[in-house]
Amino acid sequence: MWTPPLRESFAMPFLLLQLLALTHTLRHRRPSWFQYLTLAASSLAFLLPWQFAPFCLLTQTLSLLVVHSLRLISAQKFLLILSALGTAFLLNILLQFANTLLLTSYFASCLLSCMVITLLHNMSNKLTYIPLILLWEGSLVVVG
16 A cells, blocks of 8 residues: 655645645635634644645645736735734744745745735726636746
8 A cells, every 4th residue: 555755745734734634724705813723824834844834835825826917806805814824834934943935935925925915805806707717817927
C-alpha cells in the first residue's frame, strides 16, 4: 500500500482541517470571526510542519481568485479568507524565526496582489465582460 512520506503525512490532517474550515467559511453568507479564527488556526497548523505548504495554499488562493473573478463569492468573503491566510502566514514566519524562503515566496506576493485586487474591486465592477475581468485581475497577480 502506498503512503505519502512522513512530512506530508504529518501535515495531511491539518490540510483536511484547513479545507473543512475554508468550505465552512464559503458556505456561510456572512462569515463571522469564528470562521476567521478557525481558518487562520488551521492554516497555521498546516503551514508549520511542512515546508511546501505555501505552494498548496498558493494554488488554493489562485483558484479562489478565479472564483472571485467570476463573481461567485463576494469581495468581503474573499478578503476575510485572504486576511486569515495572511495572518497564518505571518505567524508562521514569526514562529520559524523569519525564514527568508517564506519571506520571498510567491505565496506572499500572491496574497498581497489578491488583497489589492479585492480592494480595487469597485474598479473591476465597471467591467462586464468576464474574460476581460480575468485578464485584468490575472495581470495584476502576475505584476505583483
